[in-house]
Amino acid sequence: MSDAEGHTGLAAMGRGSLNPVARETLHDRVYAELRRSLIHGIFTTGQMLRIQDLAERLQTSTMPVREALGRLVSEHALEALPNRSVRVPVITRERLEDLARARCIIEGQMTALAMPNLGKADFDRLRALTTECEQAFHGRNEDSIRAATELNHAFHDHIYRAAHSEVLGRVIESLWLQSGPYVHAAAFLHDEKTDPAGTHHHWQLIEALERGDREGALAALTRDITRAFSLIRNRLDAEEAEQRTLSHG
Incomplete structure (x- = not known):
């Protein structure tokens, strides 16, 4: 085979391996939207996700939804049940501890x-995002909490992008994907007397980063990450105590 023939053959193989752009774009958009919804807590822990319902809400066919859910199951953001239904994982102590530990390690390294x-x-940008986040929290409703959650992610994302690590960035996105429903739920549990907007760890982190205090920055980040998980853990403790009281009543 001549070089020209070989080149022609490879070119033909390349053309044959491409998927139609429109179909790929649609599937990617559906996946991205479901992914975004999980990260920002639009879906709650234990919620069942039905393909037909999601397709109607996204105004698309069921095929891209089914594929997107399959991808999210493989990423451990969703779990498949024996009856072929899919749900957001329920809260367990083991999962809480595992996600909190992983996030502190990986996000600490990125910081x-x-x-x-x-x-x-x-x-300046980190201060502006924190101020916006505080303002959003004051609304104390579903929309404002969701806005605050998105601003919180934008805050951390701005820091992590400065690390220039694509590999660690993908790991963090996966962890956010898995912990999004928990973090959103915790936003309704924090103590407004001691931390009205849930952002004082952000201010501490900014100050530590400015003065080049590595240990101080990592400590503030760890407190910020574990705060949400601790709130949920405390709620689980309270619910279990209430159940014990009722069972012995």
Whole structure:
């Protein structure tokens, strides 16, 4: 075979392996929207996700929804049940502890990598996002809490992008995907007397990053991450105590 023939054959193989752009774009958009919904807590823990319902809400056919749910199950963001239905994983202590530990380790590393690359413009942006987050929390309704959740993710994402680690970034996105429903639920549980907007750890983190205090930054980040998980753990403790009281009543 001549070089020209070989080149023609490879080119033909390349053309044959491409998927139609319109179909791929639709499937990716459905996946991205469901993914975004999980990260920002639009779906709650234990919620059943039905293909037909989602297809109607997304105004699409069932096929891209089915494929997107399959991808999210493989990423451990959703779980498949024996009857072929899919749900957001329920809250368990083991899952809480595992996600909190993983997030502290991975996001702590990303924060350390980002520190040398952050400048005044970044700190100004982080302050603006924190202020917006506080304002959103004051609404105390579903829409405002969702807005605050998105601003919280934007805050952390701004820091992590400065680390320039695509691999760790993908790991963090996966962890956010799995913990999104928990974090959103915790937003309704925090103590408004001690932390009205749930953002004081953000201010501590910004200050530590500005002065180049690695240990201080990691400590503030750890407190910020574990705060939501601790709120849910406390709620589980209270519910179990209530059940014990009722059973012995």
